[in-house]
Amino acid sequence: MELRIEETVIFILSIFSVPADSWCRLEQEDCSNDCGKGTQMFKAHCGPFSEEFQLQCTSYTGCTGHWGDWTPFGECSTSCDGGQNLFTRTCNHDNSLPGHLSVDCDGENSEYRPCNIGGCPGSWNCWEDDGHCSTSCDNGTQIRRRRCDNPAPTNDGDECPGDNVTYVHCNIKECPVYKWGHLKELNLTKNDLKEMMKEELNEMKSNLTIDSKNISATIRKRISARDDRPSAASVGYVGVALLVIPLVMIICVDAPRVFAVVATIYRKVCKCKSVKVANAH
Numbered sequence: 001m002e003l004r005i006e007e008t009v010i011f012i013l014s015i016f017s018v019p020a021d022s023w024c025r026l027e028q029e030d031c032s033n034d035c036g037k038g039t040q041m042f043k044a045h046c047g048p049f050s051e052e053f054q055l056q057c058t059s060y061t062g063c064t065g066h067w068g069d070w071t072p073f074g075e076c077s078t079s080c081d082g083g084q085n086l087f088t089r090t091c092n093h094d095n096s097l098p099g100h101l102s103v104d105c106d107g108e109n110s111e112y113r114p115c116n117i118g119g120c121p122g123s124w125n126c127w128e129d130d131g132h133c134s135t136s137c138d139n140g141t142q143i144r145r146r147r148c149d150n151p152a153p154t155n156d157g158d159e160c161p162g163d164n165v166t167y168v169h170c171n172i173k174e175c176p177v178y179k180w181g182h183l184k185e186l187n188l189t190k191n192d193l194k195e196m197m198k199e200e201l202n203e204m205k206s207n208l209t210i211d212s213k214n215i216s217a218t219i220r221k222r223i224s225a226r227d228d229r230p231s232a233a234s235v236g237y238v239g240v241a242l243l244v245i246p247l248v249m250i251i252c253v254d255a256p257r258v259f260a261v262v263a264t265i266y267r268k269v270c271k272c273k274s275v276k277v278a279n280a281h
Contacts, residue, residue, distance in 0.1 A: 023047070034062025065091040065105035076115035081154055085115040119155030122148040124162070133170035142170040 024046035032038035040057035043050065068090040077083035091105035127144045134140040144167070148160035194201065 031057035031059040033057075034059050035064075036060075065093045067105050067107070068092055070111075073110075078116055080116050080118055080120035080157065082117045083115050084112045087111055087113055119153060119157030120151070121158040122153040122160045123150045124148060124160045124164075125150040127166070135171055137171050137173050137175035139172045140170050141167045144168055 024044060027043040027045075029041040031040045037056065037058050039054050041052065041054050043052045070087045070089050073086040073088045076085045088110045091109065125147045127146045130143040130145045133142045143165060146164050148164065153159055188196075
């Protein structure tokens with residue numbers, strides 16, 4: 001049975017047979033439950049009598065809402081290197097309480113939490129050639145390198161996957177074949193080789209021989225490489241013709257003027273000689 005304070009005092013007076021006009025002092029504790037039904041301890045002092053007793057009570061002073069679970073709102077602000085993620089929760093009110101006593105939950109309904117705290121992985125930069133091709137022809141190789149700095153790993157992030165060095169083919173064209181390179185595949189004697197290469201050997205011998213009486217000609221011969229190509233001789237002949245033909249045409253067209261100039265020069269020379277002879281006498 002739940003009693004009000006006034007009813008409690010009357011109840012105590014009836015228990016102790018105290019006159020209604022007697023003075024009583026009542027001590028009470030808080031309700032055992034601050035949100036809902038509970039029990040409450042009382043201590044009554046009426047004249048020379050004291051008594052403790054317990055009554056039911058109902059209190060709403062500590063009633064608050066109940067938080068739901070935290071749930072992430074959206075994604076992490078970064079994919080690596082430490083970001084933040086927003087978490088929210090909902091306050092659930094107690095519908096059994098009177099409307100004017102339904103209060104909000106204690107605390108915040110949102111908070112930020114760290115996420116993706118690991119370092120960022122690295123990413124490869126472009127391939128770059130490292131040095132020259134190993135050969136000038138006949139399929140060589142060349143080293144290519146790349147660096148893991150686009151961007152580089154941060155905060156102990158993973159290195160770039162794969163190798164930073166690779167080999168590529170270069171100068172794949174075939175090398176030129178020496179004139180007598182095919183002879184090594186033939187089973188020939190030394191005399192046979194000398195006979196086939198007689199002309200080249202004689203030319204080499206003459207090139208190695210120095211004429212002490214005509215050293216300048218020998219030097220020119222060593223410096224100027226011989227060109228046996230037919231096209232080279234043809235170019236030479238054409239060049240000479242292009243120089244001679246215009247000169248001949250000029251002489252033919254201006255022949256009278258040329259002869260007049262030559263005659264004038266000749267007369268001046270003869271006159272000078274006559275003057276010198278006369279002075280000598």
